[in-house]
Amino acid sequence: MGINKPTPVQEHCMPPILDGRDCMGCAKTGSGKTAAFVLPVVQKLSEDPYGIFCLVLTPTRELAYQIAEQFRVFGKPLGLKDCIVVGGMDMVSQALELSKQPHVVVATPGRLADHIRSSNTFSMSRIQFLIMDEADRLLEQGCTDFTKDLETILAILPAKRQTLLFSATLTDTLHDLKSIAMNRPFFWESKSDTRTVEELDQRYILTPEKVKDAYLVHLIQKFTDEHDDWSIIVFVNTCKDCQILTMMMREFNFPTISLHSMMKQKQRFANLAMFKASVFKLLIATDVASRGLDIPTVQVVINHNTPGLPKIYIHRVGRTARAGRNGVSITLVTQYDIHLVQSIEAENKTKLKEYPVVEKDVLKILTQVNVTRRQCEIKLESTDFDEKKETNKRKQLILEGKDPDLEAKRKAELEKIRSQKKKFKQNIHETIEKQKRGQLKKKIMKRKQKTGQTSA
Numbered sequence: 233m234g235i236n237k238p239t240p241v242q243e244h245c246m247p248p249i250l251d252g253r254d255c256m257g258c259a260k261t262g263s264g265k266t267a268a269f270v271l272p273v274v275q276k277l278s279e280d281p282y283g284i285f286c287l288v289l290t291p292t293r294e295l296a297y298q299i300a301e302q303f304r305v306f307g308k309p310l311g312l313k314d315c316i317v318v319g320g321m322d323m324v325s326q327a328l329e330l331s332k333q334p335h336v337v338v339a340t341p342g343r344l345a346d347h348i349r350s351s352n353t354f355s356m357s358r359i360q361f362l363i364m365d366e367a368d369r370l371l372e373q374g375c376t377d378f379t380k381d382l383e384t385i386l387a388i389l390p391a392k393r394q395t396l397l398f399s400a401t402l403t404d405t406l407h408d409l410k411s412i413a414m415n416r417p418f419f420w421e422s423k424s425d426t427r428t429v430e431e432l433d434q435r436y437i438l439t440p441e442k443v444k445d446a447y448l449v450h451l452i453q454k455f456t457d458e459h460d461d462w463s464i465i466v467f468v469n470t471c472k473d474c475q476i477l478t479m480m481m482r483e484f485n486f487p488t489i490s491l492h493s494m495m496k497q498k499q500r501f502a503n504l505a506m507f508k509a510s511v512f513k514l515l516i517a518t519d520v521a522s523r524g525l526d527i528p529t530v531q532v533v534i535n536h537n538t539p540g541l542p543k544i545y546i547h548r549v550g551r552t553a554r555a556g557r558n559g560v561s562i563t564l565v566t567q568y569d570i571h572l573v574q575s576i577e578a579e580n581k582t583k584l585k586e587y588p589v590v591e592k593d594v595l596k597i598l599t600q601v602n603v604t605r606r607q608c609e610i611k612l613e614s615t616d617f618d619e620k621k622e623t624n625k626r627k628q629l630i631l632e633g634k635d636p637d638l639e640a641k642r643k644a645e646l647e648k649i650r651s652q653k654k655k656f657k658q659n660i661h662e663t664i665e666k667q668k669r670g671q672l673k674k675k676i677m678k679r680k681q682k683t684g685q686t687s688a
């Protein structure tokens with residue numbers, strides 16, 4: 233597999249894991265954390281093989297498949313059986329596979345919790361290992377909150393187990409993590425001045441919002457002209473942006489594919505597979521692709537929006553410059569994002585350098601790019617994209633145990649109160665203005681009368 237000597241995180245974390253201790257490993261992106269937990273599990277499994285031996289939790293579905301693949305490769309001589317339990321895939325066949333007692337289950341928390349709540353065809357009461365990859369993401373209460381699902385899962389796991397927690401950004405959530413890993417926990421963090429890898433050339437371009445897309449097209453054209461074998465990931469803020477930019481880039485004939493959470497799961501897997509196989513060289517993605525994905529051909533990461541948190545920046549740019557390779561990241565920064573760049577630089581202890589661009593080349597394509605965006609926006613408006621978004625929102629509310637109709641009613645009522653308040657304020661404002669105008673009129677009349685009297 234081209235693995236001749238352990239990376240530092242493997243060298244330091246594997247012995248305590250083999251010694252039966254809980255482990256928290258914090259090492260930079262692309263430094264081999266996956267093998268640092270897969271190899272000791274495979275070793276222990278070879279000594280006493282049974283199912284279900286190990287549970288791995290991870291925040292995204294694509295990452296679950298990637299981790300399972302590593303177990304399959306390292307565990308092949310043992311005949312290791314794994315089972316992937318993620319949302320968006322058939323639940324019945326997953327339940328069937330779970331009932332066959334695979335050695336390793338790799339899951340996203342939501343779907344595994346659903347299985348626990350709805351069936352009793354499998355038991356996790358004997359697992360030896362609980363692994364949380366991207367542990368800080370699993371524990372933070374962001375847009376996808378895993379807390380309730382994690383509670384359901386942890387409730388059925390044995391207290392006597394080894395817990396392994398890994399991420400490139402563990403430190404912020406260390407306190408919460410310590411309550412999960414309590415068996416002589418071993419904490420290892422790679423010693424370094426910076427939180428991103430040295431092989432990564434980190435750049436920025438300062439641009440007005442309206443010129444951003446033109447810079448993007450210019451950059452992609454430049455990289456694809458100069459390098460045949462390079463793949464590029466562009467990170468965007470929303471699913472809609474992802475969709476529009478994908479349409480735009482195709483208009484400019486770049487071989488583009490997208491990845492975001494509003495796509496059907498099968499399409500997500502298919503797109504990622506085609507990008508990995510270099511059938512498509514350009515991937516436009518939301519943060520669903522920012523953690524863990526290991527694609528060696530990715531040479532460039534472009535942040536179409538400046539990430540709001542340094543942590544998000546670390547994971548996004550970490551999709552390139554992996555396992556000692558070189559890579560470039562370019563962040564498009566508008567005048568409103570400068571404070572975000574400053575906090576990224578302060579937190580990561582790295583200064584971003586300006587990426588040199590010949591501005592007049594960008595301005596040459598500006599009109600064409602902006603017209604293309606408008607056309608793509610109109611095209612997207614004519615599809616049911618926004619409707620789908622609404623349906624997804626309803627689904628999410630149902631999953632959270634809320635009634636979407638009741639929520640809509642509540643929202644409408646709030647909106648009504650808000651607009652009544654606005655009207656009330658407007659009325660007061662108008663009355664005051666009227667009074668002011670009246671007083672002014674009176675004053676003028678009085679003055680006129682006075683001047684009339686004096687002149688008389």
Ligand SMILES: Nc1ncnc2c1ncn2[C@@H]1O[C@H](COP(=O)(O)OP(=O)(O)OP(=O)(O)O)[C@@H](O)[C@H]1O
Nearest residue numbers: 235237238239261262263264265266400524526555
């Ligand atoms: N000892 C090793 N020697 C050489 N390459 C290795 C070694 N260990 C792992 N790798 C390779 O390094 C790459 C990155 O590893 P991995 O995906 O585990 O990184 P990571 O630390 O989990 O990154 P991230 O924080 O982004 O999830 C993989 O392609 C893996 O096969």
